[in-house]
Amino acid sequence: MRYKNNCRINRIGKDKMTTCINNSLFTIEPYWVGRTWAFDAPNLGVMAEPFVAGTNIVLTQLAKTRLGIEPSDGAKFQLIFSAQKFPGLHLSFRRQEPEFDGYWYISESQDWAWFSSAMTSFFSNGHPEELHLQVLR
Numbered sequence: 001m002r003y004k005n006n007c008r009i010n011r012i013g014k015d016k017m018t019t020c021i022n023n024s025l026f027t028i029e030p031y032w033v034g035r036t037w038a039f040d041a042p043n044l045g046v047m048a049e050p051f052v053a054g055t056n057i058v059l060t061q062l063a064k065t066r067l068g069i070e071p072s073d074g075a076k077f078q079l080i081f082s083a084q085k086f087p088g089l090h091l092s093f094r095r096q097e098p099e100f101d102g103y104w105y106i107s108e109s110q111d112w113a114w115f116s117s118a119m120t121s122f123f124s125n126g127h128p129e130e131l132h133l134q135v136l137r
Contacts, residue, residue: 024084026080031075032075032076036056054113057111058113063135078136081133086132091111092108092130101116102116103127
């Protein structure tokens with residue numbers, strides 16, 4: 001069994017069966033490791049994927065201001081994200097330009113953040129035009 005673009009690909013003998021996840025909202029649990037936030041999505045083949053290049057700063061600001069969580073060993077929170085707006089969202093981004101298999105996004109408050117190619121594990125059409133975030137305990 002392997003995963004590609006949010007789809008599980010199974011082989012049974014010569015037959016191939018593909019099952020895709022068509023969620024519009026996704027949840028991951030970022031955790032603090034070393035000097036940044038990271039996340040696991042084992043069902044999609046993503047493990048210890050770090051948030052870097054501005055994304056870590058944006059997530060730290062959201063965790064502090066919305067949840068009172070300081071970045072330290074053992075810190076974690078839930079991150080809900082979607083390509084469509086949803087009730088209760090905290091921050092929205094618009095896709096800008098590609099770099100190193102990822103994309104730069106800019107928020108309405110002019111914060112820049114780079115989302116890696118791991119994002120395409122959740123969205124079957126690649127990096128979405130918009131990305132909307134909410135943080136929860």
